[in-house]
Amino acid sequence: MPEEKIVFVNDKPADCGCTLAFSDGHGQYSNVYRITPCAAHSADKPFGPVEVKRDKDGWWCHPDIPDFGGTEDPAPFKTWAAEQGLELKTEDMDTGLAFHPYWDGEAHCNGWDPQSPGPEWFLMGIFDTEDGPHVQWARREVKP
Structure with a gap:
């Protein structure tokens, strides 16, 4: 950040x-x-939605997510998200696209425009992983 x-x-x-x-x-x-x-x-x-400005390669990360010391371990992030009362939903790029240049070795996700699962969801990030591009959405946990 x-x-x-x-x-x-x-x-x-x-x-x-x-x-x-x-x-x-x-x-x-x-x-x-x-x-x-x-x-x-x-x-x-409260942690919540912000304006999304993807970089030249299409990636983006919510600027208010804390720095967890550069660790790849997801546990600190998941603990923080639970403390924030957030429900998370993640999707792979290949879920919604038949083809993307990324799969031919390009290092971008331009042209991938993942759609929010609903109006109460906001973007946490569009990021690259070992398994390819992912998008993550969040919303306040719905209390029964």
Whole structure:
């Protein structure tokens, strides 16, 4: 996930709405900065859909999925998804296509436009695996 910078200019709120309060510490501390995050940067922001902008090869990953240290082990991701209350659904590219240049050695999935399983589902990622391209969708778990 790319690092995002929040910029405060002349003690004014950031463009996103985050605010900054400064105190010189009144002789007890050094400078003290208090940041009040906007809704987009709040830790309480629920994980959910975002705008999808696939790269030049057609791949995409939800930018708010945490970095799990580069491990290939799916357990930390599955644990995190369960903590988020997400139900996941994954499909292979070959489920919906009769042919794609990927199967002839091309390293892209352009032209594959997987369709959401329903209006409540949002895209988690379009990614390559040992078994070929996959798409993963998520939705909030439906409570009975």
